[in-house]
Amino acid sequence: MNKIWDFIAENPMAAVIAGGEIGFWVAIGAGLLARYLLRLKRTSTVLLALTPVIDIVVLVATVLDLQGGAKATFVHGLAAVYLGFSVAFGPSMIRWADVRFAHRFAGGPPPPPKPRGREKARAEWRDWGKCVLASAIAAGVLLVLIVMVGDTEQVAALWGWLPRLGVVTAIWFATGPLWQQFTPHDDHKDDDRISEGARR
Numbered sequence: 001m002n003k004i005w006d007f008i009a010e011n012p013m014a015a016v017i018a019g020g021e022i023g024f025w026v027a028i029g030a031g032l033l034a035r036y037l038l039r040l041k042r043t044s045t046v047l048l049a050l051t052p053v054i055d056i057v058v059l060v061a062t063v064l065d066l067q068g069g070a071k072a073t074f075v076h077g078l079a080a081v082y083l084g085f086s087v088a089f090g091p092s093m094i095r096w097a098d099v100r101f102a103h104r105f106a107g108g109p110p111p112p113p114k115p116r117g118r119e120k121a122r123a124e125w126r127d128w129g130k131c132v133l134a135s136a137i138a139a140g141v142l143l144v145l146i147v148m149v150g151d152t153e154q155v156a157a158l159w160g161w162l163p164r165l166g167v168v169t170a171i172w173f174a175t176g177p178l179w180q181q182f183t184p185h186d187d188h189k190d191d192d193r194i195s196e197g198a199r200r
């Protein structure tokens with residue numbers, strides 16, 4: 001436990017990122033609770049609208065820390081990556097939680113089944129597209145931070161994140177849409193099961 005506190009003391013941005021992630025899910029949970037259990041639609045909208053504000057807070061904290069003279073570390077780069085993936089995947093994560101919360105507490109329709117066959121392939125391409133968008137946003141933020149600070153030695157650690165983003169995108173592609181392309185589709189089998197079930 002002491003090691004954790006020592007790490008946070010040496011890397012305060014780690015606490016900011018962790019707080020941002022916790023705040024993201026707290027805002028979603030509180031917003032859905034207000035919408036479906038308390039019937040406070042306007043309050044729910046405000047709470048859900050806080051999720052991008054949390055991203056901005058993380059970004060501002062990163063900028064202030066670097067402009068205050070802090071030497072960029074792995075964690076500062078992680079803040080930019082967190083921002084990119086939060087922006088790209090945040091809306092779909094909120095929709096995912098909303099459907100399940102509505103079904104559980106407000107009699108909404110059940111969540112859609114996991115996609116299969118060609119629909120699974122399309123879903124993999126969509127997710128990979130979000131990954132590309134997230135990486136592009138993160139790379140843009142990293143470059144802005146590098147230019148804003150200006151001191152090459154101070155921001156050296158941020159450059160290392162650019163190739164990492166490329167590796168993440170390539171791995172996601174290989175294990176997602178590319179893998180799915182070589183996976184046999186069972187659409188016809190699913191159609192046969194549906195037809196058989198209908199006959200019964």
